[in-house]
Amino acid sequence: MPKKIRLGILGGGGDSLIGVLHRVAAFINDNYEIVGAVFSPVHQDSLDFAKQIDIPTNRIYPDFETLIAEELKLPEEERIQVCSVQTPNFLHFRMAKGLLENGFHVICEKPMTMTYVEAKKLQEAHKTSGKVFALTHTYTGYPMVRQMREMIKNGELGRIHKVDARYYQGWINPIIHDKEKRAAVWRLDPTKAGISSCMGDIGVHAFNMLEFTTGLKVKALLCDFNYLYDENVMDVDGTVLVRMDKHVKGVIRASQVATGEENGLAIRIYGEKGGFVWKQENPNFLYFFTEGKPLQVYKPGHPYNSKLSLDGTKLPPGHPEGIFDAMANIYLGAAKAIRGEEYDDGEFPTMEDGVRGMNFIEGTVYSHKQGNIWIDMD
Ligand SMILES: NC(=O)c1ccc[n+]([C@@H]2O[C@H](COP(=O)([O-])OP(=O)(O)OC[C@H]3O[C@@H](n4cnc5c(N)ncnc54)[C@H](O)[C@@H]3O)[C@@H](O)[C@H]2O)c1
Numbered sequence: 089m090p091k092k093i094r095l096g097i098l099g100g101g102g103d104s105l106i107g108v109l110h111r112v113a114a115f116i117n118d119n120y121e122i123v124g125a126v127f128s129p130v131h132q133d134s135l136d137f138a139k140q141i142d143i144p145t146n147r148i149y150p151d152f153e154t155l156i157a158e159e160l161k162l163p164e165e166e167r168i169q170v171c172s173v174q175t176p177n178f179l180h181f182r183m184a185k186g187l188l189e190n191g192f193h194v195i196c197e198k199p200m201t202m203t204y205v206e207a208k209k210l211q212e213a214h215k216t217s218g219k220v221f222a223l224t225h226t227y228t229g230y231p232m233v234r235q236m237r238e239m240i241k242n243g244e245l246g247r248i249h250k251v252d253a254r255y256y257q258g259w260i261n262p263i264i265h266d267k268e269k270r271a272a273v274w275r276l277d278p279t280k281a282g283i284s285s286c287m288g289d290i291g292v293h294a295f296n297m298l299e300f301t302t303g304l305k306v307k308a309l310l311c312d313f314n315y316l317y318d319e320n321v322m323d324v325d326g327t328v329l330v331r332m333d334k335h336v337k338g339v340i341r342a343s344q345v346a347t348g349e350e351n352g353l354a355i356r357i358y359g360e361k362g363g364f365v366w367k368q369e370n371p372n373f374l375y376f377f378t379e380g381k382p383l384q385v386y387k388p389g390h391p392y393n394s395k396l397s398l399d400g401t402k403l404p405p406g407h408p409e410g411i412f413d414a415m416a417n418i419y420l421g422a423a424k425a426i427r428g429e430e431y432d433d434g435e436f437p438t439m440e441d442g443v444r445g446m447n448f449i450e451g452t453v454y455s456h457k458q459g460n461i462w463i464d465m466d
Contacts, residue, residue, distance in 0.1 A: 094168050231400040238394035
């Protein structure tokens with residue numbers, strides 16, 4: 089058994105939404121141990137949280153610059169090898185860049201940066217570093233999403249006709265109508281979230297899922313946002329028409345004000361031979377339509393699934409795995425890359441996905457603001 093990879097964590101404190109998903113995911117396949125962290129901008133909070141989850145406090149640092157400086161003083165065999173960036177968006181770029189430039193591998197939350205320009209700069213830093221960079225578009229780690237990708241790659245849908253990615257949440261509805269509540273949410277603050285709330289936070293997942301599952305790239309887009317209030321500068325709902333490679337057309341719909349919706353991500357892809365429907369809230373069911381035949385339902389863990397899908401399943405069929413396991417699959421892929429082992433390019437989203445994601449987010453804002461015009465993506 090190879091030694092565990094020494095993991096550092098930035099953000100993801102006890103008060104965070106996503107921290108527990110990363111910590112559990114990192115442990116699921118026994119590849120990582122947390123050896124250092126900055127869980128919070130308040131040092132005492134980081135120390136308290138480290139004690140609470142039983143991590144030694146000697147490498148809990150006041151900020152990420154200190155983490156880098158102090159870790160570099162340690163012998164290489166003790167030093168943090170990879171840092172996972174789980175802070176609000178405005179810190180991703182400076183943290184990830186600082187880490188790569190100082191020889192650390194990086195696992196980073198989406199959206200990768202605040203701007204497309206930053207994304208390109210980070211891409212340069214990544215190239216120069218030669219280090220691993222994994223972006224946690226969690227949903228690509230689900231076995232049935234991987235199965236969809238592999239079946240499309242094998243031509244089982246034939247020529248693709250139509251793509252439809254819908255990501256509906258409703259959590260901003262109780263907040264958006266009250267100016268004070270609105271001001272307290274970092275996702276609605278452009279200095280913390282970037283130029284988009286809805287497309288930056290969830291639309292970008294939907295965009296990534298379309299490119300991941302079809303293997304096609306979005307070439308052009310046209311976006312219409314809804315801000316609900318004139319003085320609200322951040323989109324809370326949007327519809328994006330997309331034109332992909334090979335004349336494939338479709339739509340990305342995202343909303344944070346779809347009242348009552350929880351985490352309603354759904355992907356639909358239709359081709360000349362059949363179609364797929366997959367829904368995040370019921371992730372172990374992949375619906376496969378074929379022309380003239382009854383509906384088939386694919387489930388994880390069965391030998392009829394592809395290697396990429398089966399590599400993401402740990403238990404026999406009928407033992408449901410979920411979002412923790414999907415994130416764990418991304419950590420597993422990153423662990424293989426960090427150890428220099430072979431891995432499939434579907435095992436974790438990369439720097440290129442991050443750059444395309446930022447190109448997409450900025451494209452949607454530009455399209456909307458210019459009067460809903462078509463924008464070419466790079
Ligand atoms: N992959 C996914 O499915 C998914 C889901 C949710 C959130 N996210 C992303 O994860 C990131 C965090 O989102 P969240 O909802 O957990 O945010 P959050 O506000 O709930 O938590 C952010 C955490 O970062 C910490 N933090 C803030 N400033 C810091 C600093 N300077 N140094 C160290 N720690 C600091 C906070 O103390 C807190 O613990 C965002 O970029 C978000 O887009 C991704």
